[in-house]
Amino acid sequence: MHNAIAVLDSGVGGLTVVKEVLRQLPQEKVIYFGDTARTPYGPRSPEEVVLFTRQIVDYLTQFEPKMIVIACNTATAVALEDIRSRVEIPVVGVIAPGARAAIKHTRRGTVGVIGTEGTVKSRAYEYALKEISPQLEIVSLACPTFVPLVESGQFLSDHAKETVRITLEPIRRFPLDCLILGCTHYPFLTGAIREGMGPDVTLISSAEETAREISAILYHRGQLAKADRTPVHQFFCSGDPVMFKQIACAWLEKYMDASPVVWQVPTIV
Known part of the structure; x- marks a missing residue:
């Protein structure tokens, strides 16, 4: 059945x-x-x-x-x-649902995407977002160290917080109001990512x-x-x-x- x-x-x-x-x-x-x-x-x-x-x-x-x-x-x-x-x-x-959620939440029209090297290289989120809302500005960042942190069970550690903070530095310079967690591992790191991005950025999980x-x-x-x-x-x-x-x-x-x-x-x- x-x-x-x-x-x-x-x-x-x-x-x-x-x-x-x-x-x-x-x-x-x-x-x-x-x-x-x-x-x-x-x-x-x-x-x-x-x-x-x-x-x-x-x-x-x-x-x-x-x-x-x-x-x-x-x-x-x-x-x-x-x-x-x-x-x-x-x-x-999980990409189309995540894109729809980001479009629903963004106010300024500048959306950040963090993901694995493969996801960022594919530009899948950019295509999905712009297909619905072509005027959006998309800023993407690959975060290859995040998945190993989760898979090893270290996602709540001080090491994880510091790694996330350092990794996110390049994307913090942009006027984002919305950040797509473009990897299903990343919600495990929500606390560290929220701390790294600040209270004005809404985190979007596609889940x-x-x-x-x-x-x-x-x-x-x-x-x-x-x-x-x-x-x-x-x-x-x-x-x-x-x-x-x-x-x-x-x-x-x-x-x-x-x-x-x-x-x-x-x-x-």
């Missing part, structure tokens, strides 16, 4: 999207795959990212999900259309908007789960299961208590 929402990411970053899905759609079953053995995707070639994304999707299709969510900005930027052409179920990315899009698509397809059963979520990672589970449990907290969870470490390559 096509009953689960399958969510994939290069590591733990997609858990920020999962958290919003569990909050907004608590009756839905989630199957999550974090490619922690091969993270980060940002420095990799587009060909590699497409290959990895295909492998994960091929693995997840055995569970017959009703939707696939590419909760990774780098993979969304280079692999979204490829995956859409390969499967018959809806495939949702909330992505969950809304998931809800709307499932509603229109008549595929929203019934509230008469407790979903059993499944979480997979390709790397260290101890660190992955530790970060997932800390981030998802009460949602982990509300539903049974199955943890597995599969081999996909």
